[in-house]
Amino acid sequence: MIACFSFHAGKGFMRARSAGVNGDLAVADHWVENHKRDSWRRQAKASGYRARSAFKLKQIQERFQLVREGDFVLDVGCHPGGWAQVAVELVGEKGKVVGVDLEPCAPVEGAVLLTGDITDPMTQERILGELEGELLNVIVSDISPHITGKWDMDQSVALTLVADVMDFSLPLLKKGGGFTTKLFQGVGVEELIRAVRPHFSSVRRFSPDASRNSSSEVYLVCKHHTPWKAPKTSLRQRFEAELDVVLGGSEIADEPEPVASSFKVLKKKTKEDIEER
Template identity: 40%
Template sequence: MSEGLSLKKRWIEKRKRDQFYKKARELGYKSRAAFKLKEIQRRFKIIKAGYRVLDLGAAPGGWVQVSLEHVKPDGSVVGVDIKDLKIVDPNFIYIKGDVKEENTLTRILSIHSQYDVVLSDLSPNLTGIWSLDHERQIDLCYEALNISSKVLRRGGSLVLKVFDGPRSREFAEACKSRFKKFYRIKPKASRKKSSEMYFVCLVFKG
């Protein structure tokens, strides 16, 4: 067996032992990431019935499923990703697109002119070179913050995944300048070893 193959096999075995992965499969969630948003939602109650939620980097769809549970019966979830996303639900709209392209913003705004909540679990393809992955992920965070500034209603909320590193402090300041309340959290479902954390930004200043 080649080294690449055995590494992949080890990763698959490790994932099978992961309690959140098992729980996601049992409960029918598309990803273990669902439990990160569940914890954030339990703490901050950001998503409410009737809300319009925009989910950036939505595939495979765990956060979409959790959001749908809260916005129903008459709210909606719009999910954006460069990858395919297979969720069929009358309250869900999928945009296949890149958050870096201007046209994606136009499409987002053509569905709703304003949103109550923006979620971003955006993550680049990882290279394993930590500094490069951090740079690319923070660039995606800025894209999400810029989109939020154009689509959120005054008082709205933004949740973002951030890879902690040299640029995360500067990015936190950019968030704080646009929102009245700011929290940094590491949900239990987020792997301890990973530099991933979440910024929860409440009360958009408009």
């Protein structure tokens, strides 16, 4: 461990010397982040959790007491199963946890983990089948789409996915229920949060310590579901409509309204025009 520490520190110092003061800070920050992330990973391993992300849900729970014993929880984007493990602990024997992910998950005792795309109607049918007509107390979503590396595109796809998850799952959430979801900060976050607000009486942003420092991820923690106050229209449509206004609109209307104008084209008279008179 000490060898690892000095190796990184030494390497960072050498790079920083050529990069100047700002480079020095950037390298130091990077090292601290990596060190923290590794420390959460080690803790996860030592505690028997499959992923360091388990600590993010634990920290959300410590702060907001989202999940209670006996609750019915839907875990969206559950692979490899860290949140499902924590959710099972929190709901206890009387509770129920259903998870869904594109990737198959190794079983977690006490949870039903489905493989499929949550936006696919067939997967949605399977989730409804697991609910057996019951409503959920809490939805926890750590979903993040496949990253292409093109930051703007990834971030915008991630926000749309969150809106889709909400459109599908909010009707399954009990009155008074809770919801948490990962968001990536950037264009559209404020508009998405505005679209979510009418559905809950409390909507807060939270950055767990277990999230990487440099990461733009933040969790939205929503409590006290208020379905009677929420608009009946699709959350994704409201979000995209607001975003369109901010971005100045992305589409040209099919048949634009004719615009009255006093502008006239003056053509030079031809010989024929003159002869016609």
